[in-house]
Amino acid sequence: MGLPRWLPLFAQLVVLQLPGTWAEDTIRVFVVPHSHMDVGWLYTVQENMQIYAASVYTSVVRELTLKEHRRFIAVEQEYFRLWWDQFASRTQKLQVRELLAHVPAEPPRSGVDLAFPLCLPHQVRELLAHVPAEPPRSGVDLALSSGLPHQVRELLAHGRLEFVSGGQVMHDEAVTHFDDQILQLTEGHGFLYETFGIRPQFSWQVDSFGASATTPTLFALAGFNAHVISRIDYEIKEALMHAQEMQFVWRGSQSLAEQQEIFTHVLDFYGYCSVGYSWEGEALLLTQFQNEEHNNLNDPVTVSNIGMYVERFVLDVKSRASLYRTPHILWPWGCDRTFFNAGVQFANMDLLLHFLNTQASQLGITVEYATLGAYFRAVHAHNATWRTHGHQDFLPYSSGSEPKGHSAAVYNPLAWTVTTLINLTVSFPSVTVTDESGHPVKAQVQSSKEIPHKYDLYVLTTIPGLSYRYYSIRPTEQAPEGKQATTATMAFTSKLDRKPRKPSTRPWGKKLVSVKNDCYTVFLDPDTNLMHSIWERQSNRTVSVTQEFLEYTVSGDKNDAPVSDNYVFLPKGPADPAWEAVRVEMVRGRLLTEIRQYFYRTLEAKEHTYAIYSRLAHVPLGFDRELLCHHLEQELRVGPLQVNREAVLRTSTDLQSLRVLHSDSNAFQMQRRLHRDYPAHTISRVRWRGLGAGASTGAPLLPVGVEPRLGQPGV
Known part of the structure; x- marks a missing residue:
């Protein structure tokens, strides 16, 4: 048969050296299984219960009961309370209480997870025989035994299930009022105390966008012993990682100071997700709600690939170890909506973690299922001295540096x-x-x-x-x-040199510059670099369209009231062209073609005063192409303007529009606007002269001031 395929990989692991990044001591990895359950995001609470949330607690309670070494933390009470009230049987509730009640003693420091019998590598095949088959695609596990409540109580009693944070939701920290934070925390804690007689001791704020100084203060006042955060500014996180200051004592309140401080742990660059270790995929109902197939499924652990999993795991662990000051690594195992099929997930985790522990002496790591409480007790026992962080918060939040993404x-x-x-x-x-x-x-x-x-x-x-x-x-x-x-x-770029302003002399049928997608072709006049016309494929019509910027001179003398300002438009005469030359760039790509027209106030000007960016989308097959393909988007750039000058973009067409214009209404929907005559104010009103339903200029044109001036009806 030859050597097993994974032996060369283990040989590489034994000799692999990464100077400056690997910890010298044996690294103790605390794997904390969890499922992040957003209460307000893609779906309603009821939809989430149907899609995955109920199945998470049903299958997790069952799997924790089957194997005593397994652990799990529960965070958002909104879903757990619904499951407890509507799905859990009496036996399951009792098991949860039992799992919560007694915190297990610290596991031995000898290295190997003693929850497993020792197993040599060649026995992996026998272990694999007990891995459940790939989860059925029938959807969510809602099968409930009659013993759910009892099971939950048992899990709580033995410390295999731990509630962290304990609020109804994982609240945002950037804009939420502290009253609301207290209210949702109080509601969740009230349920836990009334139901199980417990109060959470640790926070789990891993998905709030930024970290305020108010939250650790409130958690300290609530009696929490430690605080976990993740989403802080990437530059700050990089600096903390480099200095090994990802753990500190946070005194969030300037007035309370050390009276209300809390030990704080910042998750590393992996965040709260364990990417590459998902063996359950996604619930079928989730893909049905999204109307697409999301098969986020990793290959099950087998003899042929366990070496790959071990190599990846060890490299990740030892890179993480360089970021913290103790040889204890917190590894959150899970992500959004995970553990809905906990049997498959735990079975593969069991194999990987056990196999890692059989090689502990060679790899330099030990791995164990853990709760947050077990991890923080181990860190506390290390008796390190921690830096004090003042009342400064970690806002605003930015999630990635541009050099790294x-x-x-x-x-x-x-x-x-x-x-x-x-x-x-x-x-x-x-x-x-x-x-x-x-x-x-x-x-x-x-x-x-x-x-x-x-x-x-x-x-x-x-x-x-x-x-x-x-x-x-x-x-x-x-x-x-x-x-x-x-x-x-x-995308690649082509250019048309700067052309001076002059009347267009290019007749129809002569060579024009074309830019197109599947719905429109936009023609440019190379003599002027202005738009010449637009051909629509569906109707096979060509419409003359030209655009240019003009400026009105307005009254700005306060001694000669009234004055033209934000409320009153009082031009002194007709508008004049505000440019003398135009330069064009055409940027062509697979998703988008962009026409960039730059308008210069003088022939010698180095910087443009106005710009029009016209975009046509190229929508691949498989996407909803109708609206995006038929949308010719324009973006305008204006300024700087001269004193007492008002700018407009004049769009002229030969459409027979019956003096009707379509534009947006507060970016909500398109509005049909009829021409109105104002005999006493002819020059100070926008002059609608025929722009119609087929020539909607769209919202991007409105901020500058659209002044349609249309030619004689001819289409």
Whole structure:
């Protein structure tokens, strides 16, 4: 048969050296299983209970009862209370009480997890026979035994289940009022005390965007012994990691000082998710709600791949060990909506953790299931001296440095699903974009139109109504392990030299410069660098469209009232062209083509005064192409303006619009606007002369002031 495939990997682990990053002492890893359950995010509370939340507690309680060495922490009480009241049987409730009541003694420091019998590598095959099959795709485990309440009490009694934080939710810290923080914490703690006679001792604020100084003060006042945070500014976190100051005593209140201080632990760059160790995938109902397939599933632990898992685990552990001052590593195991099929997850974890412990002397690490309480008791026993952090908070929050990547949260405030392109500025041209599940996302990168040596990144996203999407953005060479590194496509740029202002003489049919997508072709006049016309594929019509910036001279003399200001528009005469030359850049990519028109006040001007950025999207198959393809977006840049001058963008077409204009209403929806005659104020009113339903200029044009001046009806 030859040597097992994993033996060469173990040989590499034994001899591998990473000077300056590996801890000298044996590293003790505390694996803390958890499931992060957002109460207000993608779905309603009731939908989350149906999708995964009820199954998390049902399957976790069952698995904790089956194996005494397993542990789990529960955080948000909103879901646990619903499960307790609506799903848990009497036996399960008793088991939870039993698991919570007695905290186990500290495990031995000898290295090996004694909850397992010793097992040599060649016996892994026998262990694998007991791993449950891949979870069925039928959805969530809602099968309830009659003994759930009893099981919960047993788990609590033996310290295998631990409640941390204990509030109804994991509250935000940037904008929430402290009264609301106290209220939701009091409600959750009241339930736990009335039901189990316990009060949480540790916090778990791992997903709040930033960390305020009020929260540790309130937790200290509530009697907490330690505080866990994660999302702080990336530069601050990097500095703390470099200085091994990821743990400190936080005196959040300037007035209370040491009277209300709390030991604080900052999670490392991995955060609260254990990427690459998910064997349960995602609940089928979740993929049905999203109307797409998210198969975030890692291969089960087998003889052929256990070496790979061990190598990755050890490298992660020893890189983490360099960031903290004690040889104790807190490893949160889980992520959003995990452990809904706890049987499969725990079975694979059992194999990996046990196998690691059989190799403890060679690898230099020991691994054990743990609660937060077990971890902090071990850290406390180390008897180290900790730095004191004052009342400064960790706000605002920024999630990634541009050299190393960052993340973006995108919100759809509408009630329906939207497919669109979002734009960010990055410092690197080779970019990888992944979603919250680690799947690659279509993106395009191009040179920035505003900032030298920067890049504009466009990401194609589909977001359900009233929902968020999170994206991770980083240089391609720094794509996370286990993720598919699909690089954003790079756009290429062509240019038209600066052309002086003059009437357009190019007739129809002569050679024009074209820019197109599947719905429109935009033609530019190379003699003037102005827009010439637009062809629409669906109707096979070509419409003459020209645009230019003009300026009104207005009254600014207070001695000659009234004055033209923010409320009253009082021009002294007709508008004049505000430019003498135009330069064009055309940036073509797979997702987007952008026309950049730069308007210069004089022929010799080095900097432009006005700019129009026109964008046409190229929507790949498989996405909702209708709205995005038919959307010709324009972005305007204006200024600096001269004193007593008002700027307008004049759009002229040959559409027969019957003096009707469509524009947006407070960015809510499009508004049909009819022309109105004001005989006494003809020059001070916007003059609508025919721009119609088929030529909506869109919201981006409105902030400058749209003055449609249309030619004779001809279409």
